[in-house]
Amino acid sequence: MTDVxxxxxxxxxxxxxxxxxxxxxxxxxxxxxxxxxxxxLSFGIIFLMLLLWSVVSKGYTAFQQTMITIPIEFSEQTxxxxxxxxxNPQKLMTANxxxxxxxxxxxxxxxxxxxxxxxRAVGQLLSDxxxxxxxxxxxxxxxxxxxxxxxxxxxxxxxxxxxxxxxNLSVAEGNRKISDQQVTWMNQxxxxxxxxxxxxxxxxxxGASSRPEAAGVGVALIGSFYMMLIVLVLSLPIxxxxxxxxxxFAPKNKFTDLIEVNIxxxxxxxxxxxxxxxxxxxxxxxxxxxxxxxxxxxVLTLMTLPTIIIATRAALKAVPPSIxxxxxxxxxxxxxxxxxHVLPLAMPGILTGTIIGLAHALGETAPLLxxxxxxxxxxxxxxxxxxxxxxxxxxxxxxxxxxxAFVERTxxxxxxxxxxxxxxxxxxxxxxxxxxxxx
Amino acid sequence: MNMMSEAAVExxxxxxxxxxxxxxxxxxxxxxxxxxxxxxxVNLNVRENTVTALIGPSGCGKSTFLRCLNRMNxxxxxxxxxxxxxxxxxxxYDQNIDVVELRxxxxxxxxxxxxxxxxxxxxxxxxxxxHGLARNKADMDxxxxxxLQRAGLWTEVKDRLHESxxxxxxxxxxxxxxxxxxxxxxxxxxxxxxxxxxxxxxTAKVEELIHExxxxxxxxxxxxxxxxxxxxxxxxxxxxxxxxxxxxxxDKMFTNPDDQRTQDYIMGRFG
Numbered sequence: 001m002t003d004v005x006x007x008x009x010x011x012x013x014x015x016x017x018x019x020x021x022x023x024x025x026x027x028x029x030x031x032x033x034x035x036x037x038x039x040x041l042s043f044g045i046i047f048l049m050l051l052l053w054s055v056v057s058k059g060y061t062a063f064q065q066t067m068i069t070i071p072i073e074f075s076e077q078t079x080x081x082x083x084x085x086x087x088n089p090q091k092l093m094t095a096n097x098x099x100x101x102x103x104x105x106x107x108x109x110x111x112x113x114x115x116x117x118x119x120r121a122v123g124q125l126l127s128d129x130x131x132x133x134x135x136x137x138x139x140x141x142x143x144x145x146x147x148x149x150x151x152x153x154x155x156x157x158x159x160x161x162x163x164x165x166x167x168n169l170s171v172a173e174g175n176r177k178i179s180d181q182q183v184t185w186m187n188q189x190x191x192x193x194x195x196x197x198x199x200x201x202x203x204x205x206x207g208a209s210s211r212p213e214a215a216g217v218g219v220a221l222i223g224s225f226y227m228m229l230i231v232l233v234l235s236l237p238i239x240x241x242x243x244x245x246x247x248x249f250a251p252k253n254k255f256t257d258l259i260e261v262n263i264x265x266x267x268x269x270x271x272x273x274x275x276x277x278x279x280x281x282x283x284x285x286x287x288x289x290x291x292x293x294x295x296x297x298x299v300l301t302l303m304t305l306p307t308i309i310i311a312t313r314a315a316l317k318a319v320p321p322s323i324x325x326x327x328x329x330x331x332x333x334x335x336x337x338x339x340x341h342v343l344p345l346a347m348p349g350i351l352t353g354t355i356i357g358l359a360h361a362l363g364e365t366a367p368l369l370x371x372x373x374x375x376x377x378x379x380x381x382x383x384x385x386x387x388x389x390x391x392x393x394x395x396x397x398x399x400x401x402x403x404x405a406f407v408e409r410t411x412x413x414x415x416x417x418x419x420x421x422x423x424x425x426x427x428x429x430x431x432x433x434x435x436x437x438x439x
Numbered sequence: 440m441n442m443m444s445e446a447a448v449e450x451x452x453x454x455x456x457x458x459x460x461x462x463x464x465x466x467x468x469x470x471x472x473x474x475x476x477x478x479x480x481v482n483l484n485v486r487e488n489t490v491t492a493l494i495g496p497s498g499c500g501k502s503t504f505l506r507c508l509n510r511m512n513x514x515x516x517x518x519x520x521x522x523x524x525x526x527x528x529x530x531x532y533d534q535n536i537d538v539v540e541l542r543x544x545x546x547x548x549x550x551x552x553x554x555x556x557x558x559x560x561x562x563x564x565x566x567x568x569x570h571g572l573a574r575n576k577a578d579m580d581x582x583x584x585x586x587l588q589r590a591g592l593w594t595e596v597k598d599r600l601h602e603s604x605x606x607x608x609x610x611x612x613x614x615x616x617x618x619x620x621x622x623x624x625x626x627x628x629x630x631x632x633x634x635x636x637x638x639x640x641x642t643a644k645v646e647e648l649i650h651e652x653x654x655x656x657x658x659x660x661x662x663x664x665x666x667x668x669x670x671x672x673x674x675x676x677x678x679x680x681x682x683x684x685x686x687x688x689x690d691k692m693f694t695n696p697d698d699q700r701t702q703d704y705i706m707g708r709f710g
Contacts, residue, residue, distance in 0.1 A: 252516060322553035326616070328514060329547035330566040330623060331539045340565070341555060 055414050062412025065200035065213060066155040066163045068126065068189060072104045073148045074138065085142060092142065097134040101126050101153055108194060109185055121181055127154035129214035154202075155195065157212040157405035159186055163195065166404055203412055207378040208389070208397075212405030215398070217413050219377045223293045223388030224362060224420075230297025230384065231304055231361050236354055238301075239308030246309075247316045248338055267306035274303045275367030283371060290372035291387035299371060300361040307360065311353020315346035348435040355428035359421050365392040391417045462487040462627060462657045463508060463545075468522035470503050470512065477503045480522070481683045483676055485627070490649060490658045492668035492689065495678035496704065501661045504678070505629050508659060509545035510538050526627070543570050546625035550632040552612035554604035554619070559596050562604040562615055563587065566623035582622055589655075590618035591648050610641025617648060621656075628652065630660040634667065646671050665705055669693050677701045 079095040102123040103113055111118050130153050158177040161167050173180050189195035206216025250256045278299035282288045288295050319342045327337040374393050381388035398410040463485040470478040478500045485491050493501035512518045524531050531541050554562050563583045573579040587593040592614045604615050613633060620628055634642040649658060649671045662668050668675050669689060676686040685698040696702050
């Protein structure tokens with residue numbers, strides 16, 4: 001043994017003198033830990049990719065809609081045979097527009113109006129939505145009666161699906177929704193350019209409909225917008241005020257400890273419980289209308305408050321105490337110190353917390369089911385007191401529908417929802433950058 | 440000032456210091472943090488136009504005493520102060536005394552430079568603005584310039600008044616904090632180890648500044664550096680274990696202290 005002990009420190013210089021402390025094992029442990037990290041990350045990224053791929057690949061077709069563009073003869077004989085529209089405007093509302101459209105299409109296809117079997121099949125190529133489409137045109141401008149106009153009509157949902165290749169045409173004719181004759185017509189129309197895919201504005205602006213080709217998230221978008229507005233207007237000031245009080249003014253005692261514990265617990269309460277609370281308090285006790293986005297907004301406010309309070313308190317805590325001391329030392333009051341110095345520095349954190357809370361609220365479904373926002377609403381809600389739905393609820397409802405065309409619309413609506421969430425999160429990041437200051 | 444020689448100015452100030460009554464009087468000051476007692480019946484008086492240095496080992500209560508003088512201890516939960524502290528014969532712990540007004544009269548500079556993350560101009564103008572010291576923009580500009588002049592920072596920053604105060608060097612930041620304290624026209628300036636985060640050159644500048652400020656303000660400075668206490672102060676108070684050991688002229692304190700503990704501490708035998 002050649003143990004040479006350093007005369008100065010007494011630390012053994014040779015390897016033999018050192019206890020084996022497992023350097024190799026330590027490095028191996030570190031490598032293993034890194035590998036776990038990479039594995040966890042890859043796992044997450046793979047599933048995120050799978051999710052996005054599945055949603056986008058199913059949903060992107062929802063942004064296209066098959067339309068049949070044909071010259072429509074607004075024949076007075078079909079719409080208003082007795083010429084009584086001047087005396088009775090209701091007449092224009094109840095006229096048989098599907099027949100107008102069907103006859104026009106039959107003419108294009110060269111099918112005789114008297115062939116009752118075939119004319120029925122022709123009618124099935126068109127969506128029932130043409131009734132409102134043509135009615136709205138005539139009511140807006142009764143002068144077009146008697147003229148012929150080129151109109152892009154909605155194709156029926158099944159034709160839309162078949163044209164997008166989503167219906168398996170090799171199945172026996174009796175087992176599928178469209179007949180061989182209809183497929184032939186579809187191909188014939190497509191070849192002549194009459195039947196073609198167009199950008200689907202309807203999915204953004206239409207309300208609820210049992211016909212997939214006429215259904216859209218318009219009402220849900222407005223409902224969600226109202227709710228986000230209510231959540232923002234209520235929860236931001238209430239949450240920030242509560243946090244400032246708790247963090248800066250409230251005495252630290254058992255009672256405030258209890259409040260703190262409860263706020264943290266509230267953030268973890270299942271959202272459906274908030275729905276029950278809203279049902280009991282806002283609808284049953286306060287008598288607010290069901291299905292209204294006002295009630296939805298209030299429920300989501302309650303749900304978002306803990307998130308905002310926790311984020312705001314963390315942001316306030318992160319402001320260095322030296323800034324508070326500087327302001328107090330200059331003779332600023334506590335209120336001035338907070339509002340002039342602490343709050344501006346905490347702003348990025350508060351805004352990030354708020355937007356994450358809002359994004360959470362935007363995607364929330366369960367509490368809305370309980371307060372009746374899972375409803376069939378075809379008309380735009382004019383105020384937050386009118387019945388409406390919300391984006392995630394619309395997705396839930398469409399996911400329950402049977403038609404093939406609703407499958408792609410469900411994914412399409414999910415894409416719209418995800419886009420909104422991305423926009424909000426980008427907003428959070430930008431605001432953070434904008435307000436961030438160094439000290 | 441230029442007309443008189445430096446020595447003459449010093450002499451006049453010393454004369455004034457000895458003639459005038461005490462600016463602040465602390466009588467039987469005790470401080471408790473909850474159950475723990477941090478200060479034991481301290482009797483310490485601060486003379487006008489004097490730099491009083493508080494020295495002593497860590498945890499001896501010198502910073503605690505300093506923070507009593509502008510009631511910064513109020514912001515600490517469970518902190519209780521007993522005894523009596525007066526500023527020009529007003530009891531500063533009296534219920535009729537507004538703590539906001541007190542802190543305008545007794546300013547403070549902290550250990551770590553803590554400028555607001557705002558422009559240099561805003562850093563200085565914040566105090567005068569909340570105390571309503573300027574009637575208009577021109578007034579404010581003048582206060583800002585005068586304060587920066589006093590802190591010896593004006594020539595260095597006059598071209599970048601609207602840049603961030605946090606972009607300055609550590610020493611400049613500390614002088615900015617002194618200028619900020621000066622801007623509200625205090626009578627007393629408390630300094631809590633103002634140079635402990637600065638390099639020797641910046642420290643020398645701040646010490647020189649303290650020397651100049653003495654003409655207009657009463658200064659109480661806490662320091663860990665015996666040399667600094669000897670350089671900047673006229674009176675020195677030595678604290679140990681929450682008690683005031685000795686308070687004396689700085690010259691006497693560092694050459695022939697009355698108390699053995701002071702002697703030991705200054706000689707570096709403990710602390």
